Every structure is written in structure tokens, then in C-alpha cells.
């Protein structure tokens with residue numbers, strides 16, 4: 295039995311009705327057919343579903359959690375784009391070429407430079423698109439979208455919504471999905487990709503609530519299943535980031551790429567490894583060892599605490615190994631010098647996390663931090679258009695690898711890897 299396409303139906307525009315529709319459809323039949331299956335309800339999946347819907351495809355989202363619980367909601371610091379709203383130190387304007395230069399340099403010259411060019415050219419458009427869809431970016435006094443410095447970037451390039459950028463953007467996109475009445479099969483756990491004669495023709499999924507197995511057939515399937523951080527014991531990632539998408543693709547014969555490149559974030563809260571955004575250092579926070587020394591002066595005399603993440607993370611580990619860290623293996627992120635106004639206005643989420651999970655108010659005391667796994671640079675091997683070697687199977691977002699990051703991702707490229715879906719939209 296084939297599900298009704300809700301575009302032709304007359305449903306209420308509420309999350310409940312959409313999810314109920316999916317659930318009712320699911321109970322009505324355990325076989326479903328759609329043009330496009332998007333596996334994942336994070337920023338990548340929702341953005342792709344929106345674009346596919348607008349191109350006239352019958353698209354559904356399948357997610358093992360409610361989309362708003364996807365890991366994307368935790369993204370803090372922001373998105374890089376060369377809007378040029380804030381001048382560089384030498385009063386020059388930012389440009390996509392400078393963004394591309396920083397990205398390639400930051401990748402240890404191992405990124406795919408064509409992909410980097412595409413990403414950096416598209417970045418400003420992505421930020422403005424989110425703005426038009428409803429994301430509430432932080433603002434400069436002149437009303438333009440605010441931008442702050444981030445590691446490895448030659449300009450203040452990171453657009454942000456306080457330190458809750460992912461929360462803001464994910465809610466924006468979910469609203470768009472709801473408004474379009476795109477069905478969401480939530481709490482459906484995809485268990486295998488189905489192939490026939492060298493083509494991906496659908497998938498199987500477990501309805502977590504009932505225990506039923508469902509079959510989905512499609513013209514195309516897009517994996518948007520996020521990273522694999524939870525392979526590591528110390529990770530900033532959500533508990534659901536367990537490499538499902540990468541494993542499913544591998545089982546279907548699709549190779550992974552750059553899996554040796556794993557990003558460790560320098561500043562995760564000691565004990566829980568919850569992220570303390572790079573935005574904290576972007577706003578002027580510094581790292582100090584137990585001798586009170588600003589040790590990044592020794593490792594990166596020019597960029598100091600805002601050197602690329604791999605450099606700062608390795609420097610902290612070095613301090614730990616050489617006995618200049620606190621006994622249990624952490625150093626301090628000192629934000630006290632920013633003053634309560636900046637912390638409350640620009641880093642309220644960080645402050646609350648430090649209070650709740652370490653019992654430290656960053657306005658008054660330095661925060662104990664250590665490096666932890668943060669981002670999966672490698673993933674499902676895709677081309678610039680998101681296609682894999684298996685016809686009908688595409689991938690985008692953190693589960694995929696176009697090699698735009700090479701050996702080291704500069705922070706904050708959230709949402710920018712979604713320009714790659716043009717091929718997929720031809721499936722109609």
C-alpha cells in the first residue's frame with residue numbers, strides 16, 4: 295500500500311498532525327513509497343527535505359529521534375561566511391577567496407580545493423537564506439548580522455545567534471518543514487539500505503515505538519545521519535551520534551573517506567566534555583595552565599588562543615603531558631576578563647552549562663577544560679553533487695565526506711555542505 299502524498303491532502307499545519315500522519319500511515323501499512331527518503335532530521339536533512347519539496351518531489355524525513363532532538367540543536371558558535379560585516383585587523387574587507395584560503399590552509403592543504411571554493415562562494419547566501427527563513431542572528435549596532443573571530447580565520451567571519459546558533463537554525467528549518475507538511479517518520483530507526491541491480495531502491499526501518507519493521511521504496515535516498523563522535527569516550531557529541539549512516543552505507547558497498555581525520559575540540563568541559571564554544575575565545579577568553587601562564591604564546595605566538603583547533607588541542611595535551619596542567623588533566627579557560635556584560639550578552643549558554651555541569655560561574659572563576667572528540671571530518675564518500683558510487687544513494691552533512699575539511703575542519707561550517715544536492719533533485 296502506498297502512503298497518501300500529504301501535499302494533496304488537507305492536513306492541519308501542526309507538528310502533531312504531521313507526525314501523526316506519518317504514524318497513522320505507518321500503522322496503515324508497513325510498506326511505503328516516496329520519491330525521496332531523507333534519513334536524518336538535523337539541519338542537513340531538514341534543509342534537503344525543504345529544497346526537494348520545493349522542487350516538486352514527494353519527500354519524507356525519517357529520523358530515529360524527533361528532529362528537534364537531532365545533534366544539530368547543540369551547535370553553539372555559528373557559521374562562517376565572508377559577509378564582510380566586520381573589518382579585519384588591517385581594515386581590509388573579507389572575501390570568499392580569503393575564506394577559501396583559510397579553509398585550505400587550516401585543512402593542512404588536504405582539502406578538495408574545488409569543493410572548498412564552492413562552499414566559500416555559497417556561504418554568504420546560506421546565511422542570508424537562513425535569515426530570510428526566520429533565523430534570528432545576533433546583530434551589530436548598525437543592524438547588520440554580527441560576526442566574530444574564530445580559530446584559523448583571518449577575519450571576524452563567524453555569524454552567530456548568541457551561543458545557540460544550532461538551536462536557532464534547527465527550529466527555523468523545522469518550522470519550514472512543518473509549514474510544507476513534509477511527513478516526518480520520527481522514532482524510526484533505519485536498519486538497512488535495500489539495493490537491487492546496483493541501485494539503492496529504498497530501506498528498512500524499525501518503528502521504535504511498536505517494534506514493527508517497515509519497508510520504504512524510493513527513487514533516491516539521502517543519508518543525513520550526522521557524525522560518529524560517540525565512538526570516542528570523550529566527545530562533545532550527542533549520545534545518538536553513533537555512525538549509523540556510515541555503517542549502513544558501508545554495508546551497501548559504499549566506501550568511506552578520510553576516516554583518519556577526526557577533530558578534537560580544545561575546550562570541552564572537564565568531566566562531561568560538553569562543548570565550551572570557540573566563541574568564548576573569539577570574544578577574548580584565554581587559556582592558562584596551572585602556573586598561570588598563557589601557554590599558547592609558546593605554541594602559536596601570532597594567533598595565540600585562536601590558532602586552528604588541532605593546534606590548540608595538541609598544545610593543551612602537551613601541557614598535560616609535561617605536568618603543567620591541573621592534576622586531573624585539565625587547564626583553565628579564563629573568561630573572567632570579558633566582564634559580566636559580554637558573557638551574559640554573547641555567551642549565555644556557555645555560562646549556564648559551566649554553572650550547571652561544573653559548578654563554576656565563568657564571570658567569577660576560570661572554567662576547567664580538556665580536549666575532546668568533536669567533529670567527524672571523514673564519512674560517506676560523495677562527489678560535489680552529494681552522489682555516492684551507488685546509484686540512487688546520496689549523502690550530505692556531517693555523515694558525508696566531500697573532503698572540504700581535509701585533515702582539520704576550521705570551526706563553524708554548519709549548514710554549508712548542503713549546496714550539493716543538485717543531482718538529487720533531477721530524480722523526478
Ligand SMILES: Cc1cc2nc3c(=O)[nH]c(=O)nc-3n(C[C@H](O)[C@H](O)[C@H](O)COP(=O)(O)OP(=O)(O)OC[C@H]3O[C@@H](n4cnc5c(N)ncnc54)[C@H](O)[C@@H]3O)c2cc1C
Pocket residue numbers: 333334335336337338339356357358359360361364365366367368369370371372373459460482483484485518519520521530531532534535538539569668669690691692693705706707708709
Ligand atoms: C557541541 C557541538 C557544537 C557545535 N557547534 C557548531 C557550530 O557552532 N557551527 C558549526 O558549523 N558546527 C558546529 N558543530 C557541528 C555541527 O553541529 C554538526 O556538524 C551538524 O549539526 C551536523 O548536522 P547533520 O544534519 O549532518 O546531522 P545531525 O544534526 O547529527 O542529525 C543526524 C540525524 O540523523 C538521524 N539518524 C541517525 N542515524 C539514524 C538511523 N539509523 N535511523 C534514522 N535516523 C537516524 C538522527 O535522528 C538525526 O535526526 C557542533 C558540534 C557539536 C558536537
